[in-house]
Every structure is written in C-alpha cells, then in structure tokens.
Amino acid sequence: MEKVGLFTPIKINKLVLKNRIMMSPAFSNSAAPGGFVTDWTLRHYQKRAAAGVGLVMVEHTGVSGYYIHGGNRLQISTDLHVPGLARLARVIKEAGAAAGLQIAHSIHGVGLKPEDLPKRVILEMIREFIEGARRAYEAGFDVVELHFAHTYTMADLLSRRTNKRLDEYGGDVYGRMKAHREIINGIREMMGPEVTLFARICADEFVIGGNTLKQSRVIAGELEKMGVDCIDVTVGVRFDDGGLKGYSDLRGKPTVEYEDGPNLYLAEDIKRHVGVPVIAVGKLGNPEFAASVIEQGRVDMVAMARPLLADDKWVKKVQAGRPDLVRTCVCCNSCLYKRRHPDDPIRCMERECARCLACLRNCPYRLPFINEKGRLEFGNEWCDECGMCAGLCPARVVRFQADPQYDWVSRQVEPAVKKLSPGQRRVLVITCASGPYRCDDKFLPGGLAHSAALVRVPCPGRVETVQMIRILELGVDGILLAGCRSEENPECKYRHHHPWAPHRVRRAGRILEEAGLSHKVIAHISLTGLEALDLAGVTRNFLNGLEVNNRVGEADDHRPEETA
Amino acid sequence: MIIGQRKPLKRIFEMLDPYDRILIAGCGSCVTVCMSGGLKEAEETAAVLRLHRQAEGRPVEVRARVVERQCEPEFLETLDADLPHFQVVLSLACGVGVQRYSLFRPGKLILPGLDTLGSGLPVRQGLWEEVCLGCGDCLLDQTAGVCPITRCAKGLLNGPCGGSRNGRCEANTENHCAWQIIYDRLAARGELNLLEEYRPPKDWSRGHWGGPRRLEREDMPIV
Secondary structure: OOOOOOOOOEEEOOEEEOOOEEEOOOOOOOOEOOOEOOHHHHHHHHHHHHOOOOEEEEEEEEOOOOOOOOOOOEEOOOHHHHHHHHHHHHHHHHOOOEEEEEEEOOOHHHOOOHHHOOHHHHHHHHHHHHHHHHHHHHOOOOEEEEEEOOOOHHHHHHOOOOOOOOOOOOOOHHHHOHHHHHHHHHHHHHHOOOOEEEEEEEOOOOOOOOOOHHHHHHHHHHHHHHOOOEEEEEOOOOOOOOOOOOHHHHHHOOOOOOOOOOOHHHHHHHHHHOOOOEEEEOOOOOHHHHHHHHHOOOOOEEEEOHHHHHOOOHHHHHHOOOHHHOOOOOOOOHHHHOOOOOOOOOOOOHHHOOOOOHHHHHOOOOOEEEOOOOOEEEOOOOOOOOOHHHHHOOOOOOOOOOOOOOOHHHHHHHHHHHOOOOOOOOEEEEEEOOHHHOOOHHHOOHHHHHOEEEEEEOOHHHOOHHHHHHHHHOOOOEEEEEEOOHHHOOOOOOOOOOOHHHHHHHHHHHHHHHOOOOOOEEEEEEOOHHHHHOHHHHHHHHHHHHHHHHHHHHHHHHHHHHHO | OEEEEEOOHHHHHHHHOOOOEEEEEEEOOHHHHOOOOOHHHHHHHHHHHHHHHHHHOOOOEEEEEEEOOOOOHHHHHOOOOOHHHOOEEEEOOOHHHHHHHHHHOOOOEEEEOEEEEEEEEEEEOOEEEEEEOOOOOOOOOOOOOOOHHHHOOOOOOOOOOOOOEOOEOOOOOOOEOHHHHHHHHHHHHOOHHHHHOOOOOOOHHHOOEOEOOOOOOOOOOOO
C-alpha cells in the first residue's frame, strides 16, 4: 500500500483535500454584533489558509440568532449573513485551502436543558439546521460540519446524561439521535448526495453518566449510515460536572501537563468502527507526532487550532522540512481565557512570555530547557504538575488548570466569605487539600462557623501575595495559611513550593504595613499532626491574636487624632 | 535589562489621592523579568490601592493591564480603548516607559509607579544587581569584565581606595570592593600587567553629563 503522510491528499465524498491538516473550528470572538463576518475574521482564516492548511473549518456559526452561546459568535441564521460568509469562503478558497463551516445550535447559551424544549422548538431547530446548511453551501463553503459535540444542543440531545426527554427525541441512543437523523436527511434531500457533510461528535464526554465510547461507537456508525462523509472526533467540553475549566472541558483542550494527543485513542477506536474518514483533535501541535499519527494510520486527518494560532505558518514550515522554526504552542489556553478584554478576538498569548527563565531555573524536575535553536521549551513528559512554574511566572504565561490562580478568589473564596456573619471578626483559613494534613470542613463547631471560613488549595504555598490582598478586599480581617511541616511529607508533590508560604506571607505583611493597614493580619502556621486534628483550636488562637492586635491597632489609629 | 522597584506605597497613594478612576499599566519586558512591574505586580498594586481606599471609605475603580513594552507607542495603543474612562495612569514601567507614554499621550496624566534602578542582572532568584551605568566608553576589557564605575562606590578607575577592607567596600560593607574583584580576576588570568599600563584619561564626553545622548543610523530612515 502507498505510504500515507501528513501531506498525502485525501478525497472525502467529491472533495479532494491537498493535505491532511484541518484547522479545527475554534471560537475566535471576532464577529460583529448580529453575528456578521468582520475583517478580522477574514484575515484570521485567510492567513492560515494561505500557509497551506488543507481544510479551514470556520468556527461554529449559530443557525439561530437566539439559541446561541455567549460572546461574539458568527451566525448563519438569516440570508443577510450569506454575503459576509461568502466573502469568507472566497478568501479561504483563493488562499488555496478548502473552506468548511461548522454550524451549531446552543440551548446552553440561554440556560435550557433538552427536556425544557417543546417539540415545536426541536422541529424549528431541525429546520434551522437544514436552512443553515443550505446557506453555507450557497455561500460557497465546500464542507458543512454539523456540531454534535461539546455543550451544544445536539450534544445535549445525544448525551445519556442530559437528554431526559420522554418523547421520541429521548430514550435510547437511537431515540436521542432522531433529531440528528432528521437534520442529515433534510440536508441530503435538499442538497443531494454530492455535498460534503462532516459531523463532530464527542467520543467520550468525560462527565459522570455521560456518553462513553460504548455509545459513541453506535453514534458514529449510525451517522455513517445516515450519510455523513467524515467524522470529526473530539471529546469532553461538557459543563455538567466541572463547569467551565472542569475536567471535561480540560480534556477537550488538553493543557501543558498532558502528553501529545491524549484523546487520540478515542478517535482511533471510532475509526475501527466506521468506514468513513476520521479526524482527531487535541494537542497535536508537535509536527513529528502529528506526522506519525497519520503514517501509522491511526486516523485519517489531524485537526488543530491552538498550534495554528501560535504559528499561522505551521503547515508551511512543516512542509518545507523546517519544523524547528515552528513557534511552539505550549497549550496554556491563554488564547481562550486570558484575553485582555472580553471583546478581544482570540490570539496567541505565548509571545508575552518575558523569557525571564524563572521556570527554567526553579523547576524541581528541570523540565524547561533551552533547545538547540536557543529557544525556551517545555519538556513535559515527566511533569508532576506541581505548579511551581505557574506560581513563579511573572507574566502569567505558564498556567495549570489546578492552580489557585486567576478566578480562584472569586470562585471559591468569595462564596465562603459571604457565608460569614458581617458583624463579627471574620477570618479565612487556607489549608492543604490533600495528604495527612487535609482538613475537613467539619472542624468548625458552633461558635466558629460565623467567623471563620475554610478554603482548601493544593498547597498553601501556592497562594500568591496578590491573592491574599484580594481576599482582604472582600472584607475579612485576617487570613491564616495553615500549611504542613514539609519535612514530615517528603513524598508530597508540592513539597518544593511549600517553603513559599512564609515568604509570601511576610511580603504581604510588609505591603500591608507600608499601606498603613496593619490592623489586618496575614499569618502562616506549619501544622503538626495534632494541630491538624484541632484546627478549630488553632483558628481560635488566631482569632484571639487578631482581637489583641486590633485593640493595639485601634489605639495606634487614634493616637494621631489625639495629638492633633 | 532595566531593573526597578515599586515606589513606596505611601508615595503612590499620595500621588493618586485626588483620583478615583485609575489605570495601572504594567510593562511586559524588563520590569516583568525583575518582578516589579509586570501583570502580577500591577494586579497587586491595584488590590492594595483598593484595599487602602476601602479603609478610607472612598471606593476607587482600578484596572490593571499590561503591554508588551511601554517604550513603543504601538504597544501603548492597545490601551487606548480604556484610556478615556480613566483619569490617570500609573505606569509601572521604567522611566523610559513612563516618558514614552506621557509624550505619546500628552493629554493624559501618566504617573510613575516605579523607581528605576538602572541596568542590572539577576544574581540569583529574587535578587537583581545594577552592573552598568552606561558611561559611553566601556573599559571592561581592561578590568577583567568587572565595571569599576558601577561597582565601586567612588567610581575609581585606577585601583582601590584606602577603604577596601577584607575585600569589602567601606561605603557599604555589604558590597564587595570592585577593585579587589578586578585584581583577583586579573591575577587568576595572569594579566596583572594590564594594571601597570599608562592610559589616556577616560572620555567622559561620551557619558551622560552633557545632556541626553543620541544614537543615529543614517541608513535606517526609509523616506
């Protein structure tokens, strides 16, 4: 058999793609109000198409103007959207790539579940999908991809966890696929068998009680029978368990701590069960790895979004045999989550790395290194996810999903502090979340529950000074960081940054003093085993100390007035 | 790189006292690397400021942003959308960044939030030290790669003063005597004869003391 590589053309239905790299549909937040294509959108896709991507799949485009995710999303809900999309398809095709459009519908965006939908809405949605596909083909797109994955309506319907409908659109896996069947049949009826139709499914939802391979194999097989030409296999991004940035979401956009292609085994399995081509996605930005995936026949095409954001010339450089020139995507997901303004379009934030080398110098496992080209690179095969680099990074480029960073204060601390009674002295106790020093919420008996809140983090050494100050902003009078004695936990993976806690507490204290806020107290304590069992006592001591300090502090505050 | 440290918070509070809509602009280059004016520090300053005003009972709106380099107007333009909303900008860049910003947006009040300490290098994690004054006439070839102008408290060019004690400086015993280091390094290389050479006086006219210096490449302007 002929050897197949990344740059071997592939024929799907009547469409011939020049290589096996697809720009994975990814939200670019660039649409104008009303869901129209902007110049930014055009440039964004045109650049990647010009650099040699075989198929540019344009991000999910709402078939409905109402049932749509938040953000600046593209729409194809009316004929008014067609001219803009036609321009988009033209620039992509003129740049040499095939153009695809992913169409989607979202009831999650308006806070609904499948069982809330009257049958009328479902029928309407099916019609909207068919109309959307018609408009996309009319606009000149070669491919339409139906978004049956992630947290979109069609995935909500497919999922055995969320689809609790009792009518014919629910029930077993075939019932849950009824709407999908009607959409595909409708499109085929209207446009004929010639047009190329993709479907994107979740091979594993990674939520409790969600679809796994067992269901998705059936789904993929059925889709093939219905006349889908290619199956794009993604995973996760279901918000049912962990919400945004939860495990399922994370699996869909594997971050720095994952190895290359963590979801490939799922796509490979689907490929064994269907005859049509299968596309894999998820951390395939390593050129050698991507090539090996195709060469070994594990899947037919690879899709990538973040690597193409990091370097729009990825394909060109790889094809020219210069993968060493590729600006590597470190999979920090900052393109998605760290935009400076919610309305900013996505772009790679990697360039903001100030190359301070703090990560390189301090990684306990010596993973970051300067490669032979003189560039900083992360070797993450042996990463223990201790998060030291994320805590050090002054530009917030390196980040871990499990780190108490970013929205940690607003997501965990704020609700905990809100429960405290406002009249009293209020303190926050931050303790370890794992190991023998894991402290339970139950430690707070009667009297303390009103004045002390407990928040757990992977390691108190991870809490940054700025976060301590932001916690004080919430109105608490004191913070107690109750860490362990690291010498008693030589196996803890956070042992390396445990010593930070006292340093950071000292710095925070100095800042408070400088700002004339010394009535607020931040303290650190290394718990012994006994103290860990009696955290209530430790907290009470801290509260008492706070009383004393405050009396002194108040006296200090009054003194200048008296003298004046 | 340029090193600097945040101004005393008291001074920052004083400067910002009349305002209640403040933008804190960090810089993503040198001062991020020396961990005094990057995104984290901007956020930290913003949080302290809010906390301070909270204690005073005067709420304040503070936003922390960072740009890649404040010495380039194109990067500063990325803040323009926010600018009209804020009365004042506290720039955490070095003196270069602050001046560039106030020249670039003359209508806006740009206040410095950082004291620039000069050109330095990281000695170890968390410690940076000034090593170059930019005197304009480098003599590191003669001094074993150690700058006496910067590292000697008196900037002596011809050898140590009488205050060098056990390799320490009399002006600040925490500092090593630069000339002791120079001597030791030259001795180790066997180049002590360098110290015996007669040399013309250093060309101080290329130093800063005649007003700002300029660097010009005539082939660079395109038009």
